[in-house]
Amino acid sequence: MSNMQNEWPLWEVFVRSKAGLDHKHCGSLHAADSAMAVQMARDVYTRRQEGTSIWVVRSEQIVASDPAEKGSLFEPADDKVYRHPTFYELPEELNHM
Amino acid sequence: MDSKLNYVLQLADTCLIHSQRLSEWAGHAPVLEEDLALSNIALDLLGQARALLTHAGQIEGAGRDEDRLAFLREERDYRNIVLVELPNAAASPSDGGGGRDFALTMLRNAAVSIWLELLYERLQASGDAELAGIAAKSLKEVRYHRQHSCDWVVRLGDGTGESQARMQAALGVLWPYFNELFAAGGVDGVGPAWSELEPEWRARWAALMQEATLTPPRDSAMQSRGIDGIHSEHMGHMLGTMQFLQRTYPGGVW
Amino acid sequence: MYTQAMDLMAREAKPKVVKSAEELAREEAFEARITAGDFIEAKDWMPDHYRKTLVRQISQHAHSEIVGMLPEGNWITRAPTLKRKAILLAKVQDEGGHGLYLYAAAETLGTSRDEMTEALLSGKAKYSSIFNYPTLTWADIGVIGWLVDGAAIMNQVPLCRCSYAPYARAMIRVCREESFHQRQGYESLLTMMTHGTEQQKAMVQDAVNRWWWPSLMMFGPADKDSPNSEQSMRWGIKRVTNDQLRQKFVDATIPQADILGVTVPDPALKWNAERDSYDFGDIDWAEFWRVVGGEGPCNRERLAARNKAWDDGAWVRDAALAHARKQATKAQAA
Numbered sequence: 001m002s003n004m005q006n007e008w009p010l011w012e013v014f015v016r017s018k019a020g021l022d023h024k025h026c027g028s029l030h031a032a033d034s035a036m037a038v039q040m041a042r043d044v045y046t047r048r049q050e051g052t053s054i055w056v057v058r059s060e061q062i063v064a065s066d067p068a069e070k071g072s073l074f075e076p077a078d079d080k081v082y083r084h085p086t087f088y089e090l091p092e093e094l095n096h097m
Numbered sequence: 098m099d100s101k102l103n104y105v106l107q108l109a110d111t112c113l114i115h116s117q118r119l120s121e122w123a124g125h126a127p128v129l130e131e132d133l134a135l136s137n138i139a140l141d142l143l144g145q146a147r148a149l150l151t152h153a154g155q156i157e158g159a160g161r162d163e164d165r166l167a168f169l170r171e172e173r174d175y176r177n178i179v180l181v182e183l184p185n186a187a188a189s190p191s192d193g194g195g196g197r198d199f200a201l202t203m204l205r206n207a208a209v210s211i212w213l214e215l216l217y218e219r220l221q222a223s224g225d226a227e228l229a230g231i232a233a234k235s236l237k238e239v240r241y242h243r244q245h246s247c248d249w250v251v252r253l254g255d256g257t258g259e260s261q262a263r264m265q266a267a268l269g270v271l272w273p274y275f276n277e278l279f280a281a282g283g284v285d286g287v288g289p290a291w292s293e294l295e296p297e298w299r300a301r302w303a304a305l306m307q308e309a310t311l312t313p314p315r316d317s318a319m320q321s322r323g324i325d326g327i328h329s330e331h332m333g334h335m336l337g338t339m340q341f342l343q344r345t346y347p348g349g350v351w
Numbered sequence: 352m353y354t355q356a357m358d359l360m361a362r363e364a365k366p367k368v369v370k371s372a373e374e375l376a377r378e379e380a381f382e383a384r385i386t387a388g389d390f391i392e393a394k395d396w397m398p399d400h401y402r403k404t405l406v407r408q409i410s411q412h413a414h415s416e417i418v419g420m421l422p423e424g425n426w427i428t429r430a431p432t433l434k435r436k437a438i439l440l441a442k443v444q445d446e447g448g449h450g451l452y453l454y455a456a457a458e459t460l461g462t463s464r465d466e467m468t469e470a471l472l473s474g475k476a477k478y479s480s481i482f483n484y485p486t487l488t489w490a491d492i493g494v495i496g497w498l499v500d501g502a503a504i505m506n507q508v509p510l511c512r513c514s515y516a517p518y519a520r521a522m523i524r525v526c527r528e529e530s531f532h533q534r535q536g537y538e539s540l541l542t543m544m545t546h547g548t549e550q551q552k553a554m555v556q557d558a559v560n561r562w563w564w565p566s567l568m569m570f571g572p573a574d575k576d577s578p579n580s581e582q583s584m585r586w587g588i589k590r591v592t593n594d595q596l597r598q599k600f601v602d603a604t605i606p607q608a609d610i611l612g613v614t615v616p617d618p619a620l621k622w623n624a625e626r627d628s629y630d631f632g633d634i635d636w637a638e639f640w641r642v643v644g645g646e647g648p649c650n651r652e653r654l655a656a657r658n659k660a661w662d663d664g665a666w667v668r669d670a671a672l673a674h675a676r677k678q679a680t681k682a683q684a685a
């Protein structure tokens with residue numbers, strides 16, 4: 001049985017579909033190198049939707065925010081209502097802005 | 098046989114039989130991700146075979162559809178190259194067969210996909226509009242197959258000592274059958290003689306062998322003739338499996 | 352496809368650990384989140400037992416998809432038409448893909464693909480026992496699509512709301528693809544029953560006779576024999592009980608059988624107007640436990656096939672890694 005050191009590295013896959021503007025995280029897969037990772041991502045995650053772009057990133061390279069810090073990272077934005085377009089009242093004619 | 102029909106069948110049957118061999122890998126690949134890749138290639142080739150067989154049936158004008166052609170011909174009427182009917186692992190039929198050798202499969206995929214890419218590129222200009230359309234669509238698919246299989250040939254040729262030895266052995270098995278890739282004649286207004294593909298195929302193959310640190314075997318004078326309906330001993334067993342249901346339940350509707 | 356193993360490993364005793372006050376408080380807060388309908392993500396705090404239960408369930412679900420490729424893959428080279436061949440190839444490919452999504456979801460919990468593979472190949476991990484039955488005729492393929500995928504869908508739809516978000520997201524993807532599988536299987540049977548020869552019709556009925564009871568077994572032990580389901584329900588891992596799902600499946604499937612013109616091999620099957628549901632006969636629990644315990648018709652063969660694929664593929668995996676390392680070294684030297 002193979003030991004851990006011989007396992008192919010894990011990659012995270014992000015796909016932008018034809019209709020989309022952003023790359024969305026789809027899942028992960030194991031590949032030995034980046035060319036293989038892109039090809040596999042295409043085979044695994046774009047079988048049905050028409051993908052136009054694939055990003056693959058080694059999982060170990062992703063830096064994620066700490067869920068325990070959710071409060072300090074995200075809540076201060078809650079009370080800054082002037083950032084939201086609905087805060088500003090414009091004459092009705094301009095409401096589509 | 099009508100030369101145009103013959104030309105289309107040589108291509109159609111090659112795709113059909115190659116797909117059949119590749120589909121034997123489903124659930125048995127070295128890693129799950131490759132199960133998907135190989136099934137994907139098998140599906141693409143099956144789609145190409147279906148389009149080409151349907152077109153062949155129309156050319157023939159005897160009312161045979163893709164299934165009548167795929168499942169009810171006699172062995173001597175199939176026109177695929179022998180290379181694609183070889184089992185996935187080197188064995189003689191009396192050994193029982195059924196083996197799977199990833200080295201052999203990747204080398205064969207590389208050889209056939211490079212060849213199909215060159216052939217479909219030229220067929221896009223065919224005077225037969227239907228054939229030209231099939232070629233244009235199929236070209237996108239085989240480009241991906243070629244990328245996938247050539248990447249693997251390099252990985253396995255220039256991987257470990259063991260992988261290189263296995264690749265070298267598989268290359269020895271397949272090498273004599275590559276000659277048939279250039280054997281079929283052309284048909285005016287339909288498609289080029291396969292010999293036109295040889296210089297470029299040989300050049301690409303040599304470059305691939307170099308990158309993969311593999312040594313091509315000595316040239317072989319063997320001329321397999323699957324394109325004329327003279328197959329290897331493997332073909333009968335494969336057809337026995339493939340045709341079994343249609344032969345056992347004549348008139349069945351599936 | 353679903354594994355009914357969740358109830359089986361839930362039978363194991365929970366580890367007796369003395370918990371600190373802080374730990375207990377965290378667990379309470381965790382359960383409050385679940386009750387409030389919150390989803391748990393990979394980096395969130397979770398009780399150890401929640402993590403272990405999910406690793407086991409998700410990985411065994413993944414194993415089921417992979418092993419499930421074998422009984423169906425058995426018929427790809429013999430499919431009766433090119434269209435059916437293409438459909439079956441696509442279906443088996445989908446199952447491999449589902450296994451991949453699920454392994455990926457399990458890995459977010461701290462296990463690795465190799466660890467999970469080792470567990471499957473050594474026989475330690477379970478997979479849905481339905482795949483330990485042989486596919487003997489082409490009609491089996493249609494019946495698997497109709498009954499086995501049908502049962503799997505019934506198990507899987509509630510999992511789309513599983514409290515563990517990566518699993519829920521994987522299940523949404525899986526469910527979207529799965530409905531094509533069931534429809535194609537049923538359509539294949541309908542074609543044979545409507546337009547096929549007498550021999551084909553007999554083939555279909557024979558396949559139903561062999562796969563009916565194993566399909567009902569996919570929903571796991573009876574509720575009264577699943578005492579630890581309660582914890583999984585509280586944690587939002589399990590949303591509906593085994594018996595409830597099994598009844599739902601029977602009620603949905605019998606009308607479909609009527610349309611096909613096949614019977615199911617259950618003399619006790621009877622519409623119960625009071626319950627607005629079908630009464631059905633008892634499952635042979637001895638057979639259920641026998642197959643789950645490794646003594647079904649194909650258990651050994653399935654594991655042997657997976658072991659062979661893994662062992663035969665070792666040189667390939669090693670070569671790919673060796674090549675990648677060589678390339679990396681060259682790139683650094685450049």
